[in-house]
Amino acid sequence: xxxxxxxxxxxxxxxxxxxxxxxxxxxGYAGLRKAVxxxxxxxxxxxxxxxxxxxGGAAYPSGSKWEHLxxxxxxxxYIVCNADEGEPGTFKDKLILGRLPLKLIEGITIAGFVFxxxxxxxxxxxxxxxxxxxxxxxxxxxxxxxxxxxNILGRGFDFDIHVISGAGAYVCGENSALLNSTEGKVGRxxxxxxxxxxxxxxxxxxLVNNVESLSSIxxxxxxxxxxxxxxxxxxxxxTKLICLSGHSARTGVYExxxxxxxxxxxxYDPEMGGGIRGGKNLKxxxxxxxxxxxxxxxxxxxxxxYTDLRKAGLSVGSGAIVVMDESVSIVEYLKxxxxxxxxxxxxxxxxxxxxxxxxxxxLQKLSVPGAANEGDLANLRRLVTTMTxxxxxxxxxxxxxALNTAxxxxxxxxxxxxxxxxxxxxx
Amino acid sequence: MQELTEGQVLKIMExxxxxxxxxxxxxxxxxxxxxxxxxxxxWSILASRVLGVPLSKIYDILTFYAMFSTNPRxxxxxxxxxxxxxxxxxAERVVGWFEEVLGVKVGATTDDGAFTLFRTSxxxxxxxxxxxxxxxxxFGDLTLDKVKTLVKSFRDGQPNLREALICQN
Numbered sequence: 196x197x198x199x200x201x202x203x204x205x206x207x208x209x210x211x212x213x214x215x216x217x218x219x220x221x222x223g224y225a226g227l228r229k230a231v232x233x234x235x236x237x238x239x240x241x242x243x244x245x246x247x248x249x250x251g252g253a254a255y256p257s258g259s260k261w262e263h264l265x266x267x268x269x270x271x272x273y274i275v276c277n278a279d280e281g282e283p284g285t286f287k288d289k290l291i292l293g294r295l296p297l298k299l300i301e302g303i304t305i306a307g308f309v310f311x312x313x314x315x316x317x318x319x320x321x322x323x324x325x326x327x328x329x330x331x332x333x334x335x336x337x338x339x340x341x342x343x344x345x346n347i348l349g350r351g352f353d354f355d356i357h358v359i360s361g362a363g364a365y366v367c368g369e370n371s372a373l374l375n376s377t378e379g380k381v382g383r384x385x386x387x388x389x390x391x392x393x394x395x396x397x398x399x400x401x402l403v404n405n406v407e408s409l410s411s412i413x414x415x416x417x418x419x420x421x422x423x424x425x426x427x428x429x430x431x432x433x434t435k436l437i438c439l440s441g442h443s444a445r446t447g448v449y450e451x452x453x454x455x456x457x458x459x460x461x462x463y464d465p466e467m468g469g470g471i472r473g474g475k476n477l478k479x480x481x482x483x484x485x486x487x488x489x490x491x492x493x494x495x496x497x498x499x500x501y502t503d504l505r506k507a508g509l510s511v512g513s514g515a516i517v518v519m520d521e522s523v524s525i526v527e528y529l530k531x532x533x534x535x536x537x538x539x540x541x542x543x544x545x546x547x548x549x550x551x552x553x554x555x556x557x558l559q560k561l562s563v564p565g566a567a568n569e570g571d572l573a574n575l576r577r578l579v580t581t582m583t584x585x586x587x588x589x590x591x592x593x594x595x596x597a598l599n600t601a602x603x604x605x606x607x608x609x610x611x612x613x614x615x616x617x618x619x620x621x622x
Numbered sequence: 623m624q625e626l627t628e629g630q631v632l633k634i635m636e637x638x639x640x641x642x643x644x645x646x647x648x649x650x651x652x653x654x655x656x657x658x659x660x661x662x663x664x665w666s667i668l669a670s671r672v673l674g675v676p677l678s679k680i681y682d683i684l685t686f687y688a689m690f691s692t693n694p695r696x697x698x699x700x701x702x703x704x705x706x707x708x709x710x711x712x713a714e715r716v717v718g719w720f721e722e723v724l725g726v727k728v729g730a731t732t733d734d735g736a737f738t739l740f741r742t743s744x745x746x747x748x749x750x751x752x753x754x755x756x757x758x759x760x761f762g763d764l765t766l767d768k769v770k771t772l773v774k775s776f777r778d779g780q781p782n783l784r785e786a787l788i789c790q791n
Contacts, residue, residue, distance in 0.1 A: 212791075281746070283705035283706055284748050285744075286747060293790075293791025294791060321650065321689045322746065323746065324758040325791070359646075360646065361687075362649075362683075362688070363688030363690075364687050378643055380679075381682050382686070383686075440707035440751065441711065441748075442711070446748065446750070448749070515748075519710060523710055528706060531705070534704075535744075
C-alpha cells in the first residue's frame with residue numbers, strides 16, 4: 196500500500212492554481228468556513244493538539260507560538276508567511292506556492308481571523324518572480340469571492356494579504372531578518388529577545404510561519420487536532436513534504452506521514468526516491484538543508500520523524516534529502532557547503548563571516564595530498580566550536596553542522612591527506 | 623534597447639504609492655526596466671529624493687541583496703546554480719557549455735551586451751538539476767544541445783524555441 200499522502204498537497208498540479216472555484220471544488224476553504232464558527236482559543240487548541248512543528252526548519256511548536264501571540268494585548272497584529280525558500284535541496288514550498296497557492300492563502304486567512312489581524316504578508320524569495328505574480332492573482336481572485344477583503348464570509352472580519360519580494364539573500368529566511376526586509380530594509384537579523392510575537396513587523400506583535408506550516412492549518416481545523424496528530428508521529432502530527440535531490444533516481448517532492456516512513460523507504464522506495472541514479476551505491480545523505488546533518492547508510496532505518504532523527508543526530512529541517520553516491524568526496528562536498536555559507540553570510544558577526552572562510556581554507560588544504568597537517572585538523576575542530584557557540588544567528592550557529600556530523604562518519608577521509616611529516620615538523 | 627527615462631522611473635515609484643517601505647520592490651522594477659539589469663546611480667539619486675530615503679540606505683540595499691547590480695549587465699543574465707545538489711550533478715559542465723556557446727567566461731558579458739554569465743546559489747529547482755536561471759525562467763536537466771537552443775532562442779528573439787524547456791512551478 197502506498198505510504199504517500201496528500202493532506203497538504205491535495206490537488207497540487209490538478210487544479211488551476213489561481214481558480215477559487217476549482218480550489219473550492221476539491222474541498223478548499225472548508226477549513227476557513229469551519230474556523231470562523233469557532234473562537235480563537237478553540238482554533239489554537241486544535242493546533243496544539245495537532246502538535247504541528249514548524250516546517251521551515253526550526254521545528255518550533257506552532258501551537259505554542261500561536262498561544263503566545265494570542266495573549267499579547269497590543270494591536271494591530273500581523274501575520275507573516277516565510278516563503279523565502281532558499282535552502283539548497285529544498286523546493287517544497289514552491290510546490291504549494293506555485294500549484295496550490297489558495298491552500299496557503301486559506302491558512303493565512305485562518306491565522307488572520309484567529310488573531311484579529313487586518314493584514315498578512317507573504318515574503319517570497321526574489322527568484323520566484325513568476326510565482327509571485329501568480330500569487331497576487333490568486334489573492335485578487337479570493338477577494339472577488341469574498342474569501343479575502345471586507346466582511347469575509349459575512350462574518351464582519353476584514354483581512355488582506357500582500358506579496359513582498361525578496362531580492363536574493365538567504366539570510367532573509369531567518370524570521371527577524373525577513374521582517375527587516377519586509378519593512379524595506381537590509382535583511383540582517385535582529386537580536387532576540389524580544390520575541391517576534393511581541394515586537395515583530397513594524398515593531399508590532401507578529402506571527403511568522405513557514406508556507407508548509409500555514410498550509411497545514413486548514414487540515415488541522417477541518418479534521419481536528421487529534422486526527423491530524425494520528426496521521427503522524429505521537430510527538431509531531433501530520434505529514435511532511437520531503438525533497439529528494441542530488442543522485443536520487445526519482446528527484447522530486449513527496450508528502451509522507453511523519454514517523455511512518457524510514458529514511459531507507461524515502462530514498463529507495465520505488466514510489467519515492469527509487470534508489471540511486473545509475474545503480475550506484477549511496478555514500479551519504481544530507482538532511483534538512485545546508486545547515487543540516489549528514490547521515491551515513493548505517494542510519495537508513497531511522498524513521499523520518501523529528502524525534503527519531505534527533506535521537507540519531509540528524510534532523511528534519513526543511514525536508515531536504517540530498518542524496519550523494521559513492522563517487523563524491525566528502526571533503527569536496529563540504530567545500531561546496533562552505534562556499535555557500537561564505538556567500539550567504541550577512542557579515543554582521545565575525546564567527547560566521549570569517550569562520551566560514553577559514554573553514555574553506557582548511558578544507559581546501561585537506562583536499563590536496565600532503566598539504567594539511569595535524570594542526571589544521573585541530574583548528575578545524577576549534578572553528579566548528581567557535582562558530583556554533585558564538586555566531587549571532589542561526590545561520591552561523593549551524594553552518595558547521597554538516598562538517599561536524601560528516602566528521603563522525605568519514606574521519607578517515609578527512610585524515611587521508613594529512614601529512615605525517617608535516618605533523619612531525621610542526622611538533 | 624530604449625534608455626530608461628526619468629518619467630518611467632517616477633511612474634514605477636508612483637505605482638508603489640511612493641512608499642519608502644516598498645524600496646526593494648521599486649529597485650527591482652527599476653532594474654528590470656533598465657534593459658541592462660542594472661540600477662544606475664542617477665535613478666538611485668532620484669529614488670532617494672522622491673521616497674525621502676538617504677542615498678546610503680539605497681546603496682546598503684543594492685550591495686546587500688545578490689539580485690541587484692550597480693554595473694550594467696547583459697540584457698539576459700544567465701545564472702548557473704552551484705549549490706551542492708546541482709554542483710554534484712555536474713553543474714560545472716553546464717558552466718563550460720555556456721562559456722563555449724557564448725564565448726565568454728563566468729562573470730563576463732558578451733560583446734553585443736546580450737548575455738552575462740554567472741554562478742548563483744540555489745534557485746529551488748534541485749529536482750531538475752543542473753539548472754540555469756535566465757531572467758524569470760528556470761531551465762533544468764541541461765544538456766549541450768539544450769544550452770545551444772536556449773542561447774539561440776534569446777539571441778534571435780524566438781521565445782517559442784525555449785517554451786518547452788521552461789521548468790513549470
